[in-house]
Amino acid sequence: MTRGTGAALAALVAVVLAAAGPQLAAQQPTLSTPPAQPQTAPPPAITTAPQQAPPGQGDFVPVKNLPAVQEQLPAAPFVLAAYAFVWVALLVYVWSLWRRVGAVQKELADLRRQAERKA
Amino acid sequence: MKRYLLALIVLAMPLFAVAPFLVDGAPYESTMGLVQKIFYFHVPAAIVMFVSAFVCGIASVVFLFKGRASADHLAEAAGELVVVFGLIVLVTGPLWARKAWNTWWEWDPRLTSSLLLWMIFVAYLLVRKYGGPGSEKLAAAMALFGMANVPFVYVSVNFWRTLHPETSVVMTLVAGMRGPFWLSVAAFVLLYVALLAIRTSIGHARAEVEQAYLRMEGD
Numbered sequence: 001m002t003r004g005t006g007a008a009l010a011a012l013v014a015v016v017l018a019a020a021g022p023q024l025a026a027q028q029p030t031l032s033t034p035p036a037q038p039q040t041a042p043p044p045a046i047t048t049a050p051q052q053a054p055p056g057q058g059d060f061v062p063v064k065n066l067p068a069v070q071e072q073l074p075a076a077p078f079v080l081a082a083y084a085f086v087w088v089a090l091l092v093y094v095w096s097l098w099r100r101v102g103a104v105q106k107e108l109a110d111l112r113r114q115a116e117r118k119a
Numbered sequence: 120m121k122r123y124l125l126a127l128i129v130l131a132m133p134l135f136a137v138a139p140f141l142v143d144g145a146p147y148e149s150t151m152g153l154v155q156k157i158f159y160f161h162v163p164a165a166i167v168m169f170v171s172a173f174v175c176g177i178a179s180v181v182f183l184f185k186g187r188a189s190a191d192h193l194a195e196a197a198g199e200l201v202v203v204f205g206l207i208v209l210v211t212g213p214l215w216a217r218k219a220w221n222t223w224w225e226w227d228p229r230l231t232s233s234l235l236l237w238m239i240f241v242a243y244l245l246v247r248k249y250g251g252p253g254s255e256k257l258a259a260a261m262a263l264f265g266m267a268n269v270p271f272v273y274v275s276v277n278f279w280r281t282l283h284p285e286t287s288v289v290m291t292l293v294a295g296m297r298g299p300f301w302l303s304v305a306a307f308v309l310l311y312v313a314l315l316a317i318r319t320s321i322g323h324a325r326a327e328v329e330q331a332y333l334r335m336e337g338d
Contacts, residue, residue, distance in 0.1 A: 056155060056219065056284055059291045062146035066153060075154035078218050082157040082211040083139065086164070089210075090135075090310065093203050094128060097317055104324040111331040118335075 127313030134306030141299035154218040157211050159299055162289065163307035164207040165233075169269050171200045171311065172236065175243075176266025179259035191255055192322030194262055196315050198243045201265070204311070205237035220282050228275035229283040236272055239265040 138159065148155035175197035181190035212230070213223040224230065239261060246258040276283045292300055 056148055056151045056288075058285060058287070060155065060158075060284075060288050060293070060296060061149040062293050062295055063149045064146060066147050073218055073221075075152055075218050078154050078214045079156050082214045083160060085210050085214075086160045086207050087135075089203065089207055093314070097314065097321070100321050101317065101324075104321055104328060107328050108324060108331070111328060111335070114335065115331070 127316065128310075131306055131310035131313055134302060134309060138299065138303045138306055141302055144295075145299045146293070146295045151219050154215055157215040159303045160307075161208060161211040161215060162300070163304040164204045164211065166304060167307045167311045168201055168204040168208055168236075169273065170308075171197045171204060171315070172240065172262075172266050172269050174315070175201060175240070175262045179262035179266075183256065183259050188326060189319075189323070191259070192326065193315075193319050194259060195247060195322055196318035198240050198247075198258075198262060198265075199318060200311060200314060201240040202237065202244060203314075204307075205233070205240065208233060209237060216282075225282055227281040227283065228279040229272065229281050232268065232272040232275050236265060236268045239268060 142156050142159045145156070145159070147153060148158075175194045178190045178194035178197060181187055182194055212233075216225070217223050243258050243261045243265060246254050246261060250257060273286065275281065276285050289300070
């Protein structure tokens with residue numbers, strides 16, 4: 001590095017520092033004020049808000065009327081679908097039992113008839 | 120047998136017919152509102168599913184150690200009913216969850232263990248149907264695992280952090296919610312007993328038919 005180049009760099013640094021000086025001084029705390037966090041102090045305890053339990057996880061709290069809040073997702077279709085599914089599932093199962101009872105009774109009757117014929 | 124079936128269904132159906140009106144009159148839950156009313160069919164179905172898993176497990180123990188065919192028929196009937204009522208639980212639960220938790224499904228301990236319980240009993244029925252001769256004993260051993268899973272499913276909400284309501288909600292229900300809930304439980308239990316009796320009698324009749332065929336072949 002030549003002496004001229006070094007002098008030019010030093011002049012540039014001086015100009016930059018002169019321009020940024022007032023701003024840096026405004027940002028930095030003055031020496032007379034104590035530091036906000038002494039380095040020896042323990043790290044601050046993690047204070048988080050108490051974790052919110054999902055709605056209705058504990059006891060169910062009754063209310064007489066529904067809150068007058070516009071629901072983004074209406075509940076009625078879910079309730080109707082759930083109840084309809086219970087009824088349909090049970091009716092289908094009862095129907096399947098009915099058919100199986102009929103089939104096994106018919107088979108037993110046929111076997112009895114065959115046994116009587118043989119006898 | 121069909122008369123027996125009809126009588127028991129006729130006994131249970133009025134309760135099922137009355138239950139929706141009582142549920143409609145029950146108070147709304149303060150945070151979940153209307154969708155919480157799924158609770159009145161979802162929980163009784165879960166109770167019956169647990170009871171049925173125990174019936175299947177105990178009957179399977181009797182079948183394994185005493186070799187009683189009647190116990191095997193009872194176990195088969197109870198296993199089938201675990202699948203039926205478990206399906207109701209697994210369908211109505213996500214319908215409730217979609218509104219209450221904004222998701223259809225969470226892989227949390229209660230939901231996952233319930234699905235596992237249901238799958239064990241589906242496997243139980245599949246082994247019985249397609250396992251060939253002697254598969255009843257293998258299926259009976261599976262039913263023991265299914266029964267052992269029930270306490271874990273029940274306490275999972277109390278031991279692990281989960282979105283699902285805790286078991287205490289049933290015992291702390293207020294008067295307006297208690298009546299419809301226990302009426303629904305009674306309806307489900309009555310229907311369960313009826314279906315179990317009928318399904319067991321089909322097993323007995325089927326065994327009778329097989330015996331008759333064997334006798335005819337022997338003659």
